[in-house]
Amino acid sequence: MKAPLTSSGAAGKRAFSPPKATVRPVTVPPSSAQGMTPWLVVVLLVVLFSGGLFGYDQGVISGALHGIKATFSLSALLVEVVTSWVTLGALLGALSAGELADRIGRKRTVLIAGALFTLGAVVQAVAPGTLVLVAGRLVIGAGVGVAAVAAPLYAAELAPPAVRGRFVSAYQLAITAGIFLAYLVDGWLSNSDSWRIMLGAAAVPGLLLFGVALVAPMSPRWLMMKRRRADAAAELHKIHPGANVEPQLDAIATALHQESERASWAVVFHRQWRCPLMIGIGLAVFQQITGINAIIYYADQIFASAGFATQSAQTTATTWAIGGVNVLATLIAIAYIDRLGRRKLLLAGLIGMAISLVVVGIAFRFIVTPAAGAAATGPSAAGIVTLLALVGFIICFAFSMGPVVWTVINEIFPGHIRGRAVAVATAVNWGSAFLVSQFFLTLIGAMGNSLTFWLFALFCVIAWVWIYFRVPETKGQSLEQIQLLWKKAS
Numbered sequence: 001m002k003a004p005l006t007s008s009g010a011a012g013k014r015a016f017s018p019p020k021a022t023v024r025p026v027t028v029p030p031s032s033a034q035g036m037t038p039w040l041v042v043v044l045l046v047v048l049f050s051g052g053l054f055g056y057d058q059g060v061i062s063g064a065l066h067g068i069k070a071t072f073s074l075s076a077l078l079v080e081v082v083t084s085w086v087t088l089g090a091l092l093g094a095l096s097a098g099e100l101a102d103r104i105g106r107k108r109t110v111l112i113a114g115a116l117f118t119l120g121a122v123v124q125a126v127a128p129g130t131l132v133l134v135a136g137r138l139v140i141g142a143g144v145g146v147a148a149v150a151a152p153l154y155a156a157e158l159a160p161p162a163v164r165g166r167f168v169s170a171y172q173l174a175i176t177a178g179i180f181l182a183y184l185v186d187g188w189l190s191n192s193d194s195w196r197i198m199l200g201a202a203a204v205p206g207l208l209l210f211g212v213a214l215v216a217p218m219s220p221r222w223l224m225m226k227r228r229r230a231d232a233a234a235e236l237h238k239i240h241p242g243a244n245v246e247p248q249l250d251a252i253a254t255a256l257h258q259e260s261e262r263a264s265w266a267v268v269f270h271r272q273w274r275c276p277l278m279i280g281i282g283l284a285v286f287q288q289i290t291g292i293n294a295i296i297y298y299a300d301q302i303f304a305s306a307g308f309a310t311q312s313a314q315t316t317a318t319t320w321a322i323g324g325v326n327v328l329a330t331l332i333a334i335a336y337i338d339r340l341g342r343r344k345l346l347l348a349g350l351i352g353m354a355i356s357l358v359v360v361g362i363a364f365r366f367i368v369t370p371a372a373g374a375a376a377t378g379p380s381a382a383g384i385v386t387l388l389a390l391v392g393f394i395i396c397f398a399f400s401m402g403p404v405v406w407t408v409i410n411e412i413f414p415g416h417i418r419g420r421a422v423a424v425a426t427a428v429n430w431g432s433a434f435l436v437s438q439f440f441l442t443l444i445g446a447m448g449n450s451l452t453f454w455l456f457a458l459f460c461v462i463a464w465v466w467i468y469f470r471v472p473e474t475k476g477q478s479l480e481q482i483q484l485l486w487k488k489a490s
């Protein structure tokens with residue numbers, strides 16, 4: 001058997017022990033490495049607002065759609081366009097964000113995301129017709145895509161190695177909180193014209209994101225890429241007051257020196273970086289094809305077929321069992337990602353996800369759809385089992401494939417291609433999300449509920465094996481040390 005790609009553990013050491021002393025260890029005083037300085041709080045706020053807006057905009061449409069349909073009498077095709085063009089905008093936004101993040105910097109790219117969120121939300125809220133509404137959906141989608149690339153990248157570059165996992169996981173926490181909030185808002189504002197408030201409300205956090213990003217520090221790693229060492233030193237001093245930042249600057253300079261100067265797209269796809277690129281893309285795809293968004297988007301319908309007969313029973317189950325649990329379980333990742341490491345969480349989570357999906361599939365075998373017109377009797381035992389298994393799935397996803405995938409994607413690439421490579425992985429993630437949400441109902445129609453959930457379970461098993469052999473442990477290492485893993489591997 002081939003040894004797993006890991007820098008810890010005996011087998012992994014053979015595959016991936018970093019060459020000694022090429023990059024000096026980064027020394028920041030323990031107080032600033034572990035503790036939160038005020039500027040790190042600002043970095044965290046950038047991450048929280050970006051993730052929150054991502055989640056809110058993704059979650060809110062299901063509740064708003066009813067009112068939009070009533071206001072504009074949309075055809076089925078236009079309903080799909082209004083729903084899914086956010087994803088299209090996000091795809092385009094993610095792809096351009098990589099280039100932007102490398103050219104104008106991480107901080108300015110986040111500023112653009114804040115502006116797009118605000119603009120898109122206002123345009124949607126005041127839309128006089130479908131055309132303007134769709135334009136607003138595209139703009140806010142672009143904001144989601146730009147933020148999805150720039151914010152975690154920014155966090156990964158500014159957080160000290162010892163807490164980097166937590167910083168990027170905070171992004172996932174904010175996504176889940178955004179989705180949860182959107183579910184709650186959808187429940188509160190259900191009369192027909194309140195869709196304008198639901199969609200327009202995103203302008204407030206959009207503006208807050210813009211304001212926070214305006215004062216936030218710039219990424220020292222990006223400044224070093226632009227050969228602005230003095231500015232990079234000033235930003236590092238701001239973040240870690242009193243620290244000797246020279247060793248860290250030297251380490252970044254050494255890593256940059258070893259990289260090719262030009263960060264064109266050809267460099268991103270060069271053979272030399274195939275290993276991290278495949279890992280980034282693989283994780284992005286597996287995060288989606290193991291079924292999370294089929295459940296996030298269609299939870300109401302899954303609960304309906306599991307016997308939750310009334311709209312309010314379905315909404316309550318979705319809001320709390322899916323939305324609320326998702327937020328709480330992400331806290332597990334925040335607590336353990338930098339202690340247990342990325343691999344353990346990913347591998348444990350995937351086992352739990354696979355088991356839960358198998359149980360959902362079995363439960364559906366025992367669910368009898370009531371005849372049309374029959375009185376509602378509430379969920380059967382099999383329906384309750386479905387609910388519990390879905391809760392199990394969400395918990396396992398929330399401490400593993402959710403936060404850990406974004407963390408690893410943002411830490412594995414070398415500095416000069418990081419922006420674009422993260423953008424590729426993020427765009428692939430959105431593309432996969434689009435495909436899964438687009439074809440989930442078709443799959444259910446063609447294969448039935450049970451087989452569809454078992455298919456997701458199969459993807460969990462494949463993901464487990466692939467991660468076991470391919471994804472290295474990156475816990476506690478500086479971004480420059482992680483880069484050395486690929487040199488060694490190639």
Ligand code: BGC
Pocket residue numbers: 058172175176179287292293296326401402403406429433
């Ligand atoms: C995924 C989203 C998903 C969310 C659910 C994120 O990590 O990228 O597609 O909807 O988690 O919590």
